[in-house]
Amino acid sequence: MTCIPQKLKILFVFLFIIPISIRAQFFNEAMSGEALRPFRDVYGISSSTFSLHNNSLLSRDISSTLENPAFLVNIRRPKACVSMQYLNVDQRSALVGNQQEFATSSNTVRADYFGFAYPVPVYRGNMVFALSYTPSAYYYSNLESKGTVTYDFGDVYQEVKIEETGSLNTLRIAGAIEFLPNFNTGVSLNFHGGDRSYQSVETAIDENDVLINDEIINREIIKPNYSGFNMDVGLSYHSSNFKFGLKISTPLNLTIQEVSEFSEKFTYDVDPDSTQNDYYDFEYESRYPMEIAPSFAVKFGQLTVGLDLIIHNWQKIEVDRLEDKSAINRDLYWNLRKTTDIGVFLAMPIGNAVSTRLAYRRIPSPYENIQNDDDKYYHLIGAGIETILKKSFILGCAYQRAVGDQTISHPYFDTWSSQKYTEDRLTASMAVLF
Structure with a gap:
């Protein structure tokens, strides 16, 4: 009998104080990852997506692995393009405090790009209009962790399973013009x-009978829907052996309609099971700051060497305060910082009908203070090949791999997990010149 009051105290802390503090963290914590998630993709989002399959080299574009609307001027014939992509994500994860890792995997096949470009006859120079539809970011991941977690009151066996799916898709209406010899400008809506x-x-x-309940199951389901708008403005200068590009992306404003459900189920030693459910359906605004991306390319004989920079200021992210929707919270993400993605690539033609390209990009973590030095950078590497048949059909194939480590907060569960991340993408593309 003497141990019952102690167990009741533990139960009160475990069932009431911890869940309340966790829910408060989820909505108000400065490091809440939910509002940051739409803008955080290893391959980049929107026009900064790491790409090797846009038929650019065979259109005399030697410049970049990211999209710049000014580069459309290189297209001299009407062109329609479609691509398919196989995406595979492998993750090895472990709960903090438990060294045992568990592997999970997810994969999908889907259409990756539809596009059409039309050069408009003009008196001097070139003018091109284009329309495309493509996923700007993929959200596919699985995570599984198991192990014993030590609390002040004793050890509890814990399992965490997470599954994430979805994508952010973009319809682009773009145009470009050569306004001076070798100088181009373009705009994309x-x-x-x-x-x-x-x-x-x-x-x-509760394997060791430190609580008066046998099992606690916490479940969260979050289903946000995104809609938003921004613009890309591009400039470029090119000569026969040199090309410079500058892309400025205006802030991306997203309206997010989120439906979420949180539940807790308690299984007791003697008493009947009990369940607590909370439902939320609300709308808020999120704003990704302006992005600046210069690119350079130089030809040395047949070899082209290029450099891309993508400059982010994650500190400028703005999110509605959920408790006060009339005010924009500029201080929510105090631990974010300014970062610069660095990409390099090599391109080499084989004869007049085949082009090859190798590329690498290093992506710093947006967080200023991280728990593990291995979380500082993600690494992307890719290779692509394109060929043209009968001067009208362009076929391309590209392989890309992303690797990195990350420490993930699970605020609703009041725990963390460490994760080793590998993502592979295989893309096949086809374009027709009219």
Whole structure:
């Protein structure tokens, strides 16, 4: 009998104080990853997406692995393009405090790009209009962790399973013109839309009888729907052996309609099971700051060497305060910083009908203070090949791999997990010149 009051105290802390503090963290914590998630993709989002399959080299574009509307001027014949992509994500994860890793994998096949470009006859120079539809960011991941977690009151066996799916898709209406010899400018109007599903389950099992309940199951389901708009403005200068480009992306404003469900199920030693459910359906605004991306390319004989920079200021992210929707919270993400993605690539033609390209990009973490030095950078590497048949059909194939480590907060579960991340993409593209 003497141990019952102590167990009741532990139960009160475990069932009431912890869940309340966790919910407060989820909505108000400065490091809440939910509002940051739409803008955080290893391959970049929108026009900064790491790409090797846009038929650019065979259109005399030697410049970049990211999109710049000014580069459309290189297209001299009407062109339609479509591509398919196989995406595979492998993750090895472990709960903090438990060294045992568990592997998970997810994969999907989907259409990756539809586009059409039309050069408009003009008296002097070139003018091109284009329309395209493409995923700007993919959200596919799985995470599984198991192990014993030590609390002040004793050890509890814990399992965490997370599954995430979805994408942010973009319709682009773009145009470019050569306004002076060798000087081009272009504008792209980007209409974004998409959705994401994030489902996670935590199971805590009282193996050592430190609590008066046998099992606690926490479940969260978050389903945001995204819609938004921004613009890309591009400039470029090119000669026969040199090309410079500058792309400025205006802030991306997203309206987010989020439906979420949080539940807790308690299984007791003697008493009947009990369940607590909370539902939310609300709308808020999120704003990704302006992005600046210069690019350079130089030809040495047949070899082209290029450099891309993508400059982010993550500190300028703005999100509605959920408790006060009339005010924009500029201080929510105090731990974010300014970063610069650095990309390099080599391109080499083989004869007059085949072009090859190798590329690498290093992506710093947006967080200023991180728990693990291995989380500082993600690395992307890719290779692509394109060929033209009968001067009218362009076929391309590209392989890309992303690798990196990350430490992930699970605020609703009041825990962290470490993760080793590998993502492979295989893309096949076809374009027809009219």
